[in-house]
Amino acid sequence: MAGQNKQAAKASRVRLFVDMPIAAGVELPLESAQSHYLGTVMRLAPGDTLFIFNGRDGEWRAAIATLRRGAGTLLPEAQEKPQRAANGPWLLFAPVKSSRTELLIEKASELGAAELWPVMTQYCQSKRVKPERYRAHAIEAAEQCGRLEVPEIQPLAALSAVLEAWPADRRLMFCDESGGPPALEALAAAPPAPWAILVGPEGGFSTAERAEIKSRPYCVPVSLGPRTLRAETAAVAALSLWQAVLGDLRSGN
Numbered sequence: 001m002a003g004q005n006k007q008a009a010k011a012s013r014v015r016l017f018v019d020m021p022i023a024a025g026v027e028l029p030l031e032s033a034q035s036h037y038l039g040t041v042m043r044l045a046p047g048d049t050l051f052i053f054n055g056r057d058g059e060w061r062a063a064i065a066t067l068r069r070g071a072g073t074l075l076p077e078a079q080e081k082p083q084r085a086a087n088g089p090w091l092l093f094a095p096v097k098s099s100r101t102e103l104l105i106e107k108a109s110e111l112g113a114a115e116l117w118p119v120m121t122q123y124c125q126s127k128r129v130k131p132e133r134y135r136a137h138a139i140e141a142a143e144q145c146g147r148l149e150v151p152e153i154q155p156l157a158a159l160s161a162v163l164e165a166w167p168a169d170r171r172l173m174f175c176d177e178s179g180g181p182p183a184l185e186a187l188a189a190a191p192p193a194p195w196a197i198l199v200g201p202e203g204g205f206s207t208a209e210r211a212e213i214k215s216r217p218y219c220v221p222v223s224l225g226p227r228t229l230r231a232e233t234a235a236v237a238a239l240s241l242w243q244a245v246l247g248d249l250r251s252g253n
């Protein structure tokens with residue numbers, strides 16, 4: 001800025017998701033909100049560095065090449081981390097009140113859910129989903145927690161249709177509030193496979209739904225303990241248990 005002394009370049013820990021291929025020396029345009037965030041919120045300037053990722057090319061160090069109000073460009077300098085395969089489970093959830101659903105998306109993204117599937121169930125309170133907002137929350141969580149990819153958000157679909165078209169090899173950890181085998185034991189006993197987790201709405205599952213889910217050969221019913229958890233708490237508990245038994249909580253960082 002005019003009249004200010006030039007500051008030494010800052011190496012910031014800011015991480016940004018960019019939905020474009022990343023290659024050394026190939027400038028990337030910033031979205032307006034991103035340039036506002038870098039310039040106004042984080043007080044960064046051209047020459048300062050940050051980290052970027054796109055879900056495909058790993059994490060890169062990039063320098064801010066230009067930064068103006070509402071616009072700017074980044075210059076990728078070097079890859080800092082290679083891309084790793086995302087092998088967390090999918091999370092199927094019934095949309096609840098917006099603020100709670102957004103919390104669920106944020107926490108599921110932090111806990112490594114690979115895909116987020118909003119599903120309509122019989123006692124669903126909310127038939128409205130906001131895919132753009134969901135994605136914004138997933139991106140923000142991925143940026144903040146150091147993930148190398150943003151969980152994909154699937155379009156809203158009826159649970160029965162999703163179960164009907166289910167990939168045969170993928171197991172479904174069915175969080176059943178009416179009780180079931182302890183989750184730790186059920187997960188530890190299952191043979192290796194890709195996984196998904198299913199959490200119901202505040203109203204729970206109907207008797208017919210429960211029977212339909214449990215009749216599927218890929219279903220692994222589990223209890224999350226003696227207390228009835230809210231849907232977003234159940235999602236956090238289920239993902240944590242899954243990651244502890246089968247996922248990346250086994251290996252530290």
Ligand code: SAH
Binds near residue numbers: 198
């Ligand atoms: N209204 C229901 C509770 C629904 S809780 C009732 O009173 O029974 C929302 C969802 O969280 C449930 O559908 C289930 O998927 C999950 N959940 C909550 N507590 C759970 C528990 N103790 N064990 C397994 N799943 C649970």
